[in-house]
Amino acid sequence: MLVTRQSSLTGETNQLPGHVPDVRQLFPRLAEKWRVSPATKAQMVGFCDWISIYQQHGGNLPRFADGAVLRIDKNGEVVTTTLKSVKVEGSHESAIFIRCDGDTVRFDGNVSKFGRPDNVFGYSFIQCIGQINNILSELGLPAFTEGDRFMTNFKGNPRSVWTGARVTRVDITQNFVTGSKENAYHFMRFLAGQQASRIKTQTIGDGETVDFGRGSRNMYFKVYSKGPELRKHISGAKAPRTIPHLPGLLDVDPSLRKQPPSNDYLLKLADWCDEVGLVRAELTVKSTKLHALGCNYLGGYDMKQLEIEFEKACEVFTRASAEVEEITELPKHLLSTYRMWQAGDALPEKLSRATFFRHRKELLPYGCDIAIKSNVVPLKMKTRVIRLGPASQPEWYELPAITRKLNGTHS
Numbered sequence: 014m015l016v017t018r019q020s021s022l023t024g025e026t027n028q029l030p031g032h033v034p035d036v037r038q039l040f041p042r043l044a045e046k047w048r049v050s051p052a053t054k055a056q057m058v059g060f061c062d063w064i065s066i067y068q069q070h071g072g073n074l075p076r077f078a079d080g081a082v083l084r085i086d087k088n089g090e091v092v093t094t095t096l097k098s099v100k101v102e103g104s105h106e107s108a109i110f111i112r113c114d115g116d117t118v119r120f121d122g123n124v125s126k127f128g129r130p131d132n133v134f135g136y137s138f139i140q141c142i143g144q145i146n147n148i149l150s151e152l153g154l155p156a157f158t159e160g161d162r163f164m165t166n167f168k169g170n171p172r173s174v175w176t177g178a179r180v181t182r183v184d185i186t187q188n189f190v191t192g193s194k195e196n197a198y199h200f201m202r203f204l205a206g207q208q209a210s211r212i213k214t215q216t217i218g219d220g221e222t223v224d225f226g227r228g229s230r231n232m233y234f235k236v237y238s239k240g241p242e243l244r245k246h247i248s249g250a251k252a253p254r255t256i257p258h259l260p261g262l263l264d265v266d267p268s269l270r271k272q273p274p275s276n277d278y279l280l281k282l283a284d285w286c287d288e289v290g291l292v293r294a295e296l297t298v299k300s301t302k303l304h305a306l307g308c309n310y311l312g313g314y315d316m317k318q319l320e321i322e323f324e325k326a327c328e329v330f331t332r333a334s335a336e337v338e339e340i341t342e343l344p345k346h347l348l349s350t351y352r353m354w355q356a357g358d359a360l361p362e363k364l365s366r367a368t369f370f371r372h373r374k375e376l377l378p379y380g381c382d383i384a385i386k387s388n389v390v391p392l393k394m395k396t397r398v399i400r401l402g403p404a405s406q407p408e409w410y411e412l413p414a415i416t417r418k419l420n421g422t423h424s
Contacts, residue, residue, distance in 0.1 A: 052307075052315035056137040058323055059187030060125060062295065064141055066311065067119035068157050068178035075153060077113035101127075111152065118154050120145050123184075129413070130279055133239060133286065134406045138183065138316055140415045147415075159312035175312035181300040183308075185323050188239070188404035189330075191290035196399045197238050200292060203399075204236055207329050207382045225326070231302040234326040236294050240286035247279045278411070291404055294330075296323045330401060347375055354383045 078096035086092050098110035098121065109122030124144045125135030136144065146156035160177025191197045204223040205216045215224050221242070224235035285291075298319055303309040306318045343351060350372045354360055360383055361369055373383050406412065 052313045054139045054314050054316050056139070056316050056320075058320045059185055059294075060135040061138045061141045062125050062132065062135065062184035062186050063121075063123045063182060063297070064138075064145065064180070064184070065119075065121045065182035066142075066145070066157055066178050066180050067117055068155075068160075068311075069117045070155055072116045074113055074115050074118070074155070076115050077111060077118075077152065077154065109148070111148070111154075113154055118149065118157070120149070120157070121182075124148075130411075131243065131282060133188070133243075133282060133291075134410060134412055135186070136415060138314075142311070143415055157311060159310075162312055173307070173310075173313050175310035178311040179309055180303055180311055180314060181309070182297065183303065183319065184295055184297045185319055186293060186295045187323070187327075189292050189294065189401045190404045191292060191399050191401060193290045194240065194287040195290075197240075197287075197290035197292050200290075200399050200401075201236070201238060204329065206385065225329070229299075231299060231305075232322065232326070233297040233299070234295070236292055238286075239291040239293050240283050243279060243283040243286060247276055247283070282410070285407055289404065294323075294327055296326050298322065343379070344375075347372060350383065351376060351381060354381070 079099040080097045082095045083091050084093040096112055096114050098112040101109050109127050112119045124141045126132035149156055157178035160175045162173055162175050165172050165174050191200050201220050215227055222237035226233050308314050308318055
């Protein structure tokens with residue numbers, strides 16, 4: 014991509030595509046604010062689930078779509094044509110979506126789960142990109158690449174722009190162990206009574222899933238018990254369906270094409286999740302937030318920025334850190350507010366704004382968030398100490414290795 018007069022920092026048109034001006038010389042006042050540390054794709058927290066990514070290649074590519082949606086005006090003329098992505102189904106309701114209009118290749122899907130009976134443990138971001146490129150290679154489509162970097166000026170601020178692939182959604186996931194199935198249940202009940210920042214808290218099902226920020230254009234955070242989630246899919250486990258005109262696409266594990274995944278293995282895995290009290294935290298970072306973090310280009314993708322956001326979202330886990338043996342140990346002014354909240358009173362109408370937020374801040378360490386409706390389960394007279402720890406996959410867990418394909422061969 015040539016640096017044009019409109020996108021050039023200096024107004025000249027003779028810069029080469031690979032030329033990167035020194036932003037500190039061009040914008041000395043902004044030099045201290047500019048992130049000069051290199052971006053990284055190395056993932057230190059959890060693994061990735063869903064990824065949405067696309068790249069323009071300049072045309073001359075085969076069209077790859079599952080039909081199209083036409084918009085026709087009143088005169089019967091076709092105004093626009095929108096190609097539909099090809100949906101390839103995997104096991105346990107997993108699916109990936111691929112589309113190419115002859116110029117732009119787009120991929121959407123959970124590649125960590127695709128073609129596997131489960132995704133209790135999965136792959137890092139860079140491994141997922143490698144697996145996605147393997148699939149594109151089998152379809153005769155070009156891989157997603159970083160491209161070249163150049164600088165542009167956006168509203169008086171320097172911006173690093175890449176010619177390669179653009180990322181529009183990333184889901185970061187991490188597993189935690191609570192110690193037992195009972196602890197996992199109580200932990201989820203605790204989360205149901207919390208509020209992250211000012212975003213809405215919602216409980217789904219029988220309290221096995223709690224989410225924060227549903228419908229947000231920036232980020233969406235949810236936590237759920239993995240054991241019950243696995244059991245919901247066991248009875249309906251089936252082999253992936255192969256699309257007739259996509260031969261070989263599901264050959265990641267050929268055995269999955271011949272017979273359904275073993276229920277014995279999934280039941281064993283679900284039992285293990287219950288035994289250790291496995292809960293999963295999942296952060297969906299959407300296009301708006303990726304752009305704000307400077308992570309919307311594959312070339313400039315900085316996993317550290319997303320991990321910081323993930324850790325912020327997980328701060329809701331550690332609110333109830335105070336050692337309280339009985340509810341009567343609360344200070345009198347907080348005990349009165351807690352009793353009103355427990356009874357379902359509308360506290361914003363009974364307390365002044367300043368008092369309401371001050372009491373909320375003081376009650377949060379006890380696991381009580383008066384900003385949301387009282388939970389049907391009252392605060393226990395005795396506190397249950399639940400210690401979250403990292404989850405390590407058992408020795409018998411099946412996680413296929415990722416291989417890189419070059420010209421139809423494995424390396």
